[in-house]
Amino acid sequence: MAEAHAAVAFSFSVTQEGLNVHISHDALKGVYLSGIRSWRKRFVRFLNRFASGVFPAKFWSLGLLTLILLSGALLGYDVTCGFNAKIHDAFFTSQSFLTWMCSYTITCTLIWLAGVLLIRYLLKLLLSYHGFMFEPHGKISMSTKLWAVCTKILGGSNPQLYSYQASLPRLPVPAIKDTINRYLRSVRPLLCDADYDQMVKLSDEFSVTMASRLQRYLVLKSWWATNYVSDWWEQYVYLAGRGPIMVNSNYYGMDLLYHQPTSKQTSRAASFVHALFAFRSTLDKENIKPIKVNGVVPLCSAQYERIFNTCRLPGVDNDTLHHWMDARHIAVLHQGRWFKVMCYKNGQLLGPKELEEVFETILNNKSAPSPGEENLAALTAGDRIPWAQARNQHFSNGVNKKSLHAIEKSAFVVVLDDEEHNLSEEDCTGLSNYGRSLLHGNCNNRWFDKSFNIVFFANGRLGLNAEHSWADAPIMSHVVEQALGFEYMHLSYDSDGKVSGVATVRPVPPQRLAWSISDECQEVINTSLALARNLADDVHLNVRAFKHFGKGLVKTFKMSPDAFIQAALQLAHLRDKGHFALTYEASMTRLFREGRTETVRSCTSEMVAFARSMEDPNSTDEERHTLLRKAADFHVSQYKEAMIGKGVDRHLFCLYVVSKYLKLESPFLQKVLTEPWRLSTSQTPHQQEMAIDLKKFPRFLSGGGGFGPVADDGYGVSYIICHENLIMFHISSKSSSSETNSDRFGDNIERAMLDMKDLCEKMKGKAKR
Structure with a gap:
């Protein structure tokens, strides 16, 4: 294919005249710009991590402190109270002016770092206070007001997305007695007296036999690990499941209800894809304000790291999540055919007009799917073990491996769907069909393993299907809100519904992904498709x-x-x-x-x-x-x-995990976890962090x-x-x-x-x- 040949930087051939070398300057330039972009991204990430590491302090405060201490020294005042002299004696033997300047630099840095650690520790203590949540509405106590003022002061200004991560407290482990009492209270209205008495008996046996032992392991984990729940929750609730993730785990999200900017499928896809990449660019630079409760207490932003370039990979025993640092392309599915679309050229993000041209090229491509390609995505909709085995056997080398890698590494998956879904304020009967299409589609036209699929329907409507293990729905909801807001406020369409503006560069043509799918693999695909459709039909x-x-x-x-x-x-x-x-x-x-x-x-x-x-x-x-x-x-x-952190279920779930590690059987935990x-x-x-005024x-x-x-x-x-x-x-x-x-x-x-x-x-x- 022409686009594949263009990707080769150089080639050579042996002729009668000798070695003939052909060099593609455009490809070499692409490789060079790709490397520059990658290293620039790593450098920005390094600077952001360094800035977040000392937040809420600013680097200029180190210079200001150094200037104050040096000015005091030149005027004959030892502001450090002898600390600098000890530093000088510890590191230097000479009494020259240069060594004293070096010692003051070390002293200032140490004092500044000590101040940073103190402020961050105080901020963590302040963020550990949650009494503000239980204050009566409109009757905030003076102590809570003082706490809020101190938190805002120590919280600094202009935080980046991950600035507060190190200052957030660890999730506490509740007391066993409190959790059991809350659990019994929660099931009391659902159980008859005999069943409730039996549950009380099971809980008492658990409390006096193994509860304390299991709790000690959890407390130890809470001291050692960042969060005593999240890694086990991701591993055992999501990734260890061997059944289909379609319907059972993945969720869907809809477009704006009463605003459809265009009925042109390719135009809407171009604008929204551009908006998503614009958000990713802001995310990579961490120039997103962390969401705060009541404008004071920041929420953890860790889940944002795996929005893009992430895919769930099937395994025989359990799945894994893989996140790539960068991906400049998307995978596009249209009428059973897969394409790789480069969204950058010469290091620059393509505009909506250029992307519109690419998507129109795909729609105008009338080639038929390769054998097995049309239903390939059904592998991600069926049981996990057959998919894992098929991946290991049929997609571990050759064109299949390369094409599968293009899908899995993509920033996200775009589906150009042939269906139409029309909604209006007067008639909402189409909402349910719209939701079903996003939840499972035809079971073969969504890559359910991808962090998210954006589906563009034939009439310009859009929606998403998201995999659940990498993050929870509020994160994806925030992304979509931001992209919709960007499109709503900054992108426009002409009278024909096409993207406004003029293309400034010629985009790289979409690359059709090649497949060589054996009859044996097609049987696995068809089995997964049949199972998935039975599941979808039952919804x-x-x-x-x-x-x-x-x-x-x-x-x-x-x-x-x-x-x-x-x-x-x-x-x-x-x-x-x-x-x-x-x-x-x-x-x-x-x-x-x-x-x-x-x-x-x-x-x-x-x-x-x-x-x-x-x-x-x-x-x-x-x-x-x-x-x-x-x-x-x-x-x-x-x-x-x-x-x-005073809930019931995550604590009991972790106690159950510990009991399995220790090979202990608890009838109480078994009963709780199987309800x-x-x-x-x-x-x-x-409207989590949306600038648009409703x-x-x-x-x-x-x-x-x-x-x-x-x-x-x-x-x-x-x-x-x-x-x-x-x-x-x-x-x-x-x-x-x-x-x-x-x-x-x-x-x-x-x-x-x-x-x-x-x-x-x-x-x-x-x-x-």
């Missing part, structure tokens, strides 16, 4: 826009919108199934270094009491409202405790995203509180289950939300009278 997804009200109205009830929705989910589940279920709500632990998630067990005794009161004709509105407020307040408190989450919920964050740009509303059901007879519910008057719900279940129906559950959620609104408005009206 019942209902995506709906709840427009009756949003967080604006709920806040007038002086209630947390998240707690309000969780109460509605419990009421909806009671009406849907006639009973309650163990409920999972994801919270984050990023207040700690390398923190990821913790579980909030939302089905509490308070939530159960409220939901039952709504179905009890003998309950008064006053009683129902009182129970709702009590349930919401306890949920908020429980959510905050999970955020500060099914029949209602799994998660809130997608919105009051000025009300159409910049995300559709959120969702995930597959966790239990065979349960529901998965993702929701995003988009704005003052809109909440999106993504409800999944399995069609094969006779107990669940996502459409029915969505109706019950909507009914519960409206009933609770009427209750709160009625009580609010009575309070005014």
